[in-house]
Amino acid sequence: MSGASAPPMHFTAIIPARLASTRLPGKALADLGGRPMVVRVAERARESGADRVCVATDHRDVAQAVERAGFEAVMTRADHATGTDRIAEVAERFGLDESAIVVNIQGDEPLIEPGLVRAVAALLADTPEAAIATACHPIRSSGEFFDPNAVKVVLDSAGLARYFSRAPIPWARDAFAVGRQLPPGLPCHRHIGIYAYRAGFLRVFPRLAVSPLERIEALEQLRALWHGYAIAVAARQDAPVPGVDTPEDLERVRALFDRVSHKR
Numbered sequence: 300m301s302g303a304s305a306p307p308m309h310f311t312a313i314i315p316a317r318l319a320s321t322r323l324p325g326k327a328l329a330d331l332g333g334r335p336m337v338v339r340v341a342e343r344a345r346e347s348g349a350d351r352v353c354v355a356t357d358h359r360d361v362a363q364a365v366e367r368a369g370f371e372a373v374m375t376r377a378d379h380a381t382g383t384d385r386i387a388e389v390a391e392r393f394g395l396d397e398s399a400i401v402v403n404i405q406g407d408e409p410l411i412e413p414g415l416v417r418a419v420a421a422l423l424a425d426t427p428e429a430a431i432a433t434a435c436h437p438i439r440s441s442g443e444f445f446d447p448n449a450v451k452v453v454l455d456s457a458g459l460a461r462y463f464s465r466a467p468i469p470w471a472r473d474a475f476a477v478g479r480q481l482p483p484g485l486p487c488h489r490h491i492g493i494y495a496y497r498a499g500f501l502r503v504f505p506r507l508a509v510s511p512l513e514r515i516e517a518l519e520q521l522r523a524l525w526h527g528y529a530i531a532v533a534a535r536q537d538a539p540v541p542g543v544d545t546p547e548d549l550e551r552v553r554a555l556f557d558r559v560s561h562k563r
Contacts, residue, residue: 310420310495311399312349313389314340315382316365316406318358322545327361327406329549332556336543337361338368339409339556345370347416349402355389381519383494387501397499400424405492409552410540415493422533423495429459429531430500431523435488436538441479443489450490450518452532460530463490463518488532491539494520500528 316327316337323329327337334342337354344352354365354372357379362372373392379385386403395401400420404411415434423432435452443449447465455461462468467487474482481487496504500523510525512518523530543549 308348308417308421308424309350309400310402310424311351311353311390311393311395312344312347312402312404312416313386314344314352314354314404314406315385316340316354316356316361318356318361320407323543323549326543326549327356327358328364329543329553331409331553334368335361335364336409337365337406338370340404340406340411341365341368341370343409343411343413344402344404344416346413347402347420348413349416349420351393353389354406355385357385383496383501383519384505386496387505390496390498390501395498397497397502399498401496401498401501403494403496405542407544408493408542410555411493411542412539415491415535415539418533418535419493419495422531423497426458426529426531428529430497430528431520432495432531432533433460433520434491434493434533434535436491436535438481438487438489441481444481444487445479450492452488452490454486454488454532454534458532458534460520460524460532462524463516463520465516465518488534489538491535492542 320326328335331339341352355375356362357377365372373389375385375388390401402420419432438444444467451468452463453461471482471485507526510522513521
């Protein structure tokens with residue numbers, strides 16, 4: 300006899316997308332193989348099996364591009380401090396049940412794996428004590444470990460996050476006293492910036508006081524830990540394809556889409 304099939308996963312994917320960007324203005328609408336970047340992200344989100352895919356934006360041009368491609372767009376306030384606040388506004392408008400799962404997919408991740416989106420949603424569904432789920436992968440180079448732009452996360456035995464930092468953690472006291480090579484077995488992980496939330500937590504998040512650690516590290520997930528909310532972390536072995544933060548990133552990703560288009 301075959302085993303029982305897994306129950307269907309239900310979640311909403313929301314993509315926060317602003318047109319303004321410090322390093323790459325207008326990147327949400329940058330052309331990738333004939334479609335705007337934000338639409339490419341929405342396509343990946345749809346492939347994840349999400350019940351609903353929505354782009355949350357404060358710019359009419361982004362909303363119109365999304366709707367022309369057949370996806371849902373919601374205009375939000377322009378003064379949100381974080382992408383999570385923007386998603387919280389949309390979740391509230393949708394009237395989602397407290398236990399409903401919402402996945403935050405960054406609007407500059409046109410190559411995000413649909414399986415990763417589904418994995419963080421499934422992890423949250425399977426971890427009732429957590430309000431949030433996210434992901435990480437092992438760090439294998441000292442350059443990445445000591446890079447403040449590579450956010451590190453320390454996990455406990457249950458796979459819950461204990462701390463996120465731009466600093467190199469955990470610190471191998473004896474090994475780093477004599478050099479900067481990563482010692483074998485050092486449990487160092489890089490955070491992957493994707494989140495699944497329970498809708499009930501999203502309603503609370505905008506009212507939580509910003510924590511001192513969040514201000515110092517410039518990492519909003521530390522607000523949740525500061526206020527006692529658990530974050531479950533899906534550990535995978537490989538790093539995902541990086542997103543688009545710079546003009547060089549855009550050219551790299553654009554070349555990939557161009558190659559795919561030429562093969563068709």
